[in-house]
Amino acid sequence: MAAGRAGRWFLLPGLMFLFAIDLIPLAYSGWVSFYNWWLIRPRDIRFVGLANYARFADDPEFTRAVVVTTVFTVGAVLVEFLAGLALALLFAQPFKFLRPIRVLLLLPLFVVPVVGATMWRVIFHPELGVLNYYLGVVGLSPVPWLSDPRMALVSITIVDAWRTIPFMFLVMYAGLEVLPAELFEAAAVDGASAWQSFRHITVPLLTYIMLLAILIRGMDAFREFDIIFVLTGGGPGTATQTMQMLNYRAFGLGHMGEANAIGIVTLIIVAGLCFILMRAVLRRPRVASP
Amino acid sequence: MRPSRLRATLTGVALAPILAWTLFPIYWITTASFKTELALYAKPPQWLFSPMLDNYTRVLTNIPFFQYLRNSLIVAIGTTLGSLVLGTLAGYGFARFHFRGSEAVRFLVLVTRMAPRMVLVVPYYLVMQRLGLLDTYTGLLVAYVSFALPFSIWLLIGFFIDVPLDVEEAGMIDGCSRLGVLWRIVIPIAAPGLVVAAIFAFLVSWNEFLFALILSGVEAKTLPVVIAGLNTDAGPLYGEMSAAAVMVMLPNIVMTLALQRYLVRGLSLGAVKG
Amino acid sequence: MRISRSFAGVAAALLVMLAIAPAAHAPASAQGKTITLSMLAGYKEDVLRANLPEFEKKTGIKVVVDAAPFGDLYKKQLLSLSTGGRYDVLFMDEPWIPPLSEFLLPLNERMKTLDTADFIPTTVASGAFQGTQYAVPVDPNVQLLVYRKDLFEQKGLKPPATWDELLADAKALHDPAKQQYGIAITASSDIQTALYMLLAMWSYGAELVDGGKGSLNSPAGKKGGEVFLELLKSTPPNVKSYNFADVNKAIQLGQAAMAIQWASGAKPMEDKQRSSVAGKLGYALVPKAVRQTPMRGVWTIGIAKNSANQEAAWQFATWLSGREFGQAAVTFPSATSAIHSPRFSVLKDPATKAALPYADTLLASLQITKERPRLREYADIQENLRVTAGKLTAGELTLEAALREIDAGTNRILGK
Numbered sequence: 010m011a012a013g014r015a016g017r018w019f020l021l022p023g024l025m026f027l028f029a030i031d032l033i034p035l036a037y038s039g040w041v042s043f044y045n046w047w048l049i050r051p052r053d054i055r056f057v058g059l060a061n062y063a064r065f066a067d068d069p070e071f072t073r074a075v076v077v078t079t080v081f082t083v084g085a086v087l088v089e090f091l092a093g094l095a096l097a098l099l100f101a102q103p104f105k106f107l108r109p110i111r112v113l114l115l116l117p118l119f120v121v122p123v124v125g126a127t128m129w130r131v132i133f134h135p136e137l138g139v140l141n142y143y144l145g146v147v148g149l150s151p152v153p154w155l156s157d158p159r160m161a162l163v164s165i166t167i168v169d170a171w172r173t174i175p176f177m178f179l180v181m182y183a184g185l186e187v188l189p190a191e192l193f194e195a196a197a198v199d200g201a202s203a204w205q206s207f208r209h210i211t212v213p214l215l216t217y218i219m220l221l222a223i224l225i226r227g228m229d230a231f232r233e234f235d236i237i238f239v240l241t242g243g244g245p246g247t248a249t250q251t252m253q254m255l256n257y258r259a260f261g262l263g264h265m266g267e268a269n270a271i272g273i274v275t276l277i278i279v280a281g282l283c284f285i286l287m288r289a290v291l292r293r294p295r296v297a298s299p
Numbered sequence: 300m301r302p303s304r305l306r307a308t309l310t311g312v313a314l315a316p317i318l319a320w321t322l323f324p325i326y327w328i329t330t331a332s333f334k335t336e337l338a339l340y341a342k343p344p345q346w347l348f349s350p351m352l353d354n355y356t357r358v359l360t361n362i363p364f365f366q367y368l369r370n371s372l373i374v375a376i377g378t379t380l381g382s383l384v385l386g387t388l389a390g391y392g393f394a395r396f397h398f399r400g401s402e403a404v405r406f407l408v409l410v411t412r413m414a415p416r417m418v419l420v421v422p423y424y425l426v427m428q429r430l431g432l433l434d435t436y437t438g439l440l441v442a443y444v445s446f447a448l449p450f451s452i453w454l455l456i457g458f459f460i461d462v463p464l465d466v467e468e469a470g471m472i473d474g475c476s477r478l479g480v481l482w483r484i485v486i487p488i489a490a491p492g493l494v495v496a497a498i499f500a501f502l503v504s505w506n507e508f509l510f511a512l513i514l515s516g517v518e519a520k521t522l523p524v525v526i527a528g529l530n531t532d533a534g535p536l537y538g539e540m541s542a543a544a545v546m547v548m549l550p551n552i553v554m555t556l557a558l559q560r561y562l563v564r565g566l567s568l569g570a571v572k573g
Numbered sequence: 574m575r576i577s578r579s580f581a582g583v584a585a586a587l588l589v590m591l592a593i594a595p596a597a598h599a600p601a602s603a604q605g606k607t608i609t610l611s612m613l614a615g616y617k618e619d620v621l622r623a624n625l626p627e628f629e630k631k632t633g634i635k636v637v638v639d640a641a642p643f644g645d646l647y648k649k650q651l652l653s654l655s656t657g658g659r660y661d662v663l664f665m666d667e668p669w670i671p672p673l674s675e676f677l678l679p680l681n682e683r684m685k686t687l688d689t690a691d692f693i694p695t696t697v698a699s700g701a702f703q704g705t706q707y708a709v710p711v712d713p714n715v716q717l718l719v720y721r722k723d724l725f726e727q728k729g730l731k732p733p734a735t736w737d738e739l740l741a742d743a744k745a746l747h748d749p750a751k752q753q754y755g756i757a758i759t760a761s762s763d764i765q766t767a768l769y770m771l772l773a774m775w776s777y778g779a780e781l782v783d784g785g786k787g788s789l790n791s792p793a794g795k796k797g798g799e800v801f802l803e804l805l806k807s808t809p810p811n812v813k814s815y816n817f818a819d820v821n822k823a824i825q826l827g828q829a830a831m832a833i834q835w836a837s838g839a840k841p842m843e844d845k846q847r848s849s850v851a852g853k854l855g856y857a858l859v860p861k862a863v864r865q866t867p868m869r870g871v872w873t874i875g876i877a878k879n880s881a882n883q884e885a886a887w888q889f890a891t892w893l894s895g896r897e898f899g900q901a902a903v904t905f906p907s908a909t910s911a912i913h914s915p916r917f918s919v920l921k922d923p924a925t926k927a928a929l930p931y932a933d934t935l936l937a938s939l940q941i942t943k944e945r946p947r948l949r950e951y952a953d954i955q956e957n958l959r960v961t962a963g964k965l966t967a968g969e970l971t972l973e974a975a976l977r978e979i980d981a982g983t984n985r986i987l988g989k
Binding site for chain 1: 672
Binding site for chain 2: 015016017018019020022023024026027028030031032033034035037038041092096099102104106107110111112113114115116117118119120121122123124125127128129131132134137139142171174175176179180182183184186187214217218221224225228232234235252253256257260265268269271272273275276279280283284287
């Protein structure tokens with residue numbers, strides 16, 4: 010069929026590029042994970058099979074990191090998705106005063122993550138920071154933003170949310186903007202309430218975009234590093250030590266096999282979660298050709 | 300259906316705290332760039348003060364800032380164009396042409412983003428070293444487009460699927476080629492999606508640190524590496540980092556302001572009616 | 574359509590820009606040699622760049638500076654050297670020299686041409702590994718005790734000389750109600766925490782590695798750990814989130830009466846734009862118990878074994894560790910911090926003492942420093958130390974368990 014053959018030409022450039030640039034290196038890294046390769050001993054590279062992976066099985070630090078990463082990811086994505094959706098819905102209303110505010114909402118995205126996190130550290134500073142100062146003024150006791158294990162997780166979620174809600178907002182707002190207005194008008198004529206419109210028109214049509222937003226954010230949150238590193242460095246203790254920290258540590262010490270093994274495990278976990286989520290939410294994609 | 304004044308007020312009230320929370324750190328960073336470190340930590344916190352330009356002068360004289368800015372711009376614009384072109388083509392391909400295993404291939408596209416990026420550093424480094432692409436724009440472009448592309452493709456698939464088929468059919472009956480239909484009809488309708496993909500690709504490139512660090516060093520060094528360098532072994536230089544961050548924010552704001560008028564509904568209405 | 578025309582125009586302009594951009598770079602200088610330096614970004618880079626033209630004029634050697642941030646420099650050097658990379662000279666922190674020695678040019682013969690008597694002996698040792706000299710010292714760093722002269726005078730106290738005195742003084746000056754704390758150190762999972770703990774344990778006679786085995790779990794180690802934990806009672810309440818910069822902030826903003834801090838953090842404490850206590854600070858050697866062991870951390874310059882420009886590289890190393898650059902660097906008006914010098918002549922110079930109020934203490938400390946174990950595996954051992962110290966201060970481990978875990982980790986790493 011003519012359609013099928015033409016399709017190949019559309020897909021080939023992007024796919025060939027991606028598979029050459031990403032999948033092949035990924036495969037290489039997977040292969041390296043079966044070796045013991047310490048950069049400072051370039052002549053002493055040994056095949057060790059699954060030894061790098063086996064070590065994780067009885068390493069409580071690794072298990073703890075998996076838990077911390079998952080808790081952070083789920084919490085962050087949930088907050089960011091709901092807030093982003095709420096904002097997108099707010100902004101989808103045709104009010105003139107909303108137009109210029111859009112860019113303001115996007116500003117956190119434009120701040121280099123390291124600087125954003127560093128400034129949040131200043132804001133969070135327990136003795137000298139703005140937040141605790143005003144809490145003191147109102148008579149509340151200072152919050153140990155980064156020095157209490159549980160609070161530290163909340164704090165990094167706050168900073169991550171600050172940084173990423175604009176992105177979720179942007180994606181879902183764009184999705185809402187292309188929804189045909191006639192559908193909503195027809196529903197209003199038929200007497201549907203705002204909630205009914207939302208539930209029966211918006212949600213089904215926006216499902217793909219919402220799912221994509223959650224997937225992408227989930228993948229990124231699972232691999233989040235910069236913000237957590239600057240804010241807590243994995244501490245206090247190991248309260249915020251994520252898998253990415255372990256990866257960074259192994260990589261920084263030159264243990265390539267170990268670092269890549271952590272990476273591959275991350276990949277498997279993320280791929281598994283994404284696959285489940287996609288299966289659960291996405292029906293057959295409505296693909297058709299004219 | 301005209302939303303009431305009440306709705307407008309409620310919307311405003313709901314937005315106010317969110318705006319405050321979003322903008323406060325930005326305000327803090329901006330004011331920090333005009334303050335001394337002592338003033339930054341002053342108690343009570345200084346909201347209004349007399350600004351000084353020392354941080355900006357220090358950043359601009361100690362670092363060849365504009366050279367790095369140019370590097371960042373070139374790489375970011377290149378990344379945006381590259382991922383838009385490849386992403387649009389592939390997105391359209393996936394949206395309109397279904398073949399056996401296309402879902403698996405689509406998933407595979409996303410898989411490349413599931414591994415921590417550190418995992419890709421060494422293979423990229425080795426390959427680029429062999430090809431002589433270290434510390435070049437090309438090397439960085441190739442890497443960054445590969446980061447931005449998966450999301451661009453998936454995003455655009457979603458937007459292209461939503462373009463009504465009859466519009467495309469009408470275009471093809473009128474003698475347009477596939478590519479023509481894509482360029483003249485589908486893209487305008489899906490414009491908001493392209494805007495998001497463009498902004499996303501630009502940001503991915505603009506803020507990328509790890510690969511800029513490893514794959515560049517002197518010639519193609521970009522701003523994030525420079526800013527990370529302000530985190531010295533004697534502590535972070537809060538003033539200079541803030542000044543640099545403010546200057547780095549500006550191109551992003553300009554780009555978004557330029558693109559945001561395409562982020563609206565309305566481009567779709569004409570097409571559907573016709 | 575409006576969109577297509579404007580996009581096409583923009584795209585065309587950008588393609589043109591991209592096409593001409595590579596041509597806009599000037600080619601490397603054709604005359605004389607060019608060497609590539611892997612450097613630490615920040616104020617050290619600034620000082621270097623300010624003085625580099627002089628070197629280039631004198632020798633005709635062009636130096637291409639590839640600077641990386643502090644947290645990532647080792648990674649970059651390791652990756653480059655282990656894959657046959659392109660650096661000729663490398664600015665390295667001393668703990669990196671044992672692992673990188675594999676890739677560095679031995680300098681024993683060349684060192685003889687230098688005026689090594691002017692170097693503080695401990696700083697020269699920082700560039701050596703297993704009898705071979707791999708790097709020349711450039712910028713020494715060492716732990717110092719910083720204290721508020723005015724607060725001590727007020728209470729009629731002398732700066733502490735022993736750890737017992739330190740504990741007593743910290744307690745005496747600790748007044749949380751007035752937001753005045755005895756001492757500022759870190760208790761986070763930052764590396765500084767581990768180094769403070771190690772300093773305490775060293776002072777009581779413990780060793781991290783002894784005879785190829787982890788040996789911190791000893792009566793001396795236990796005593797040092799207890800003293801360290803005791804000291805935490807006189808610190809600001811939230812030191813569990815503190816890092817190097819926060820220790821500085823605590824002093825600069827008048828919160829802490831004392832601090833143990835690296836000399837590189839001292840100059841910012843005397844900077845009027847950053848510190849409200851500039852001029853009120855005194856400096857002393859770190860306290861002693863059984864012995865006095867200020868921790869050493871020297872930045873050095875080494876040459877890559879596979880460098881194609883070894884002679885030019887050595888000329889650069891000579892200049893960088895030389896008296897001229899050393900003097901210029903120490904008095905360089907940096908707004909951040911200072912490059913110190915490993916040379917007696919520079920540290921004793923009056924201009925130096927005018928620029929660095931702590932120069933005397935620095936010189937005294939450098940002569941009695943203790944080095945961290947010179948092992949290839951040290952980075953791994955230090956990482957284990959860091960994580961375990963963080964767990965100790967966070968309350969995840971008891972002191973006994975922490976000491977056992979540190980030694981177990983050390984043994985596991987060395988046993989590989």
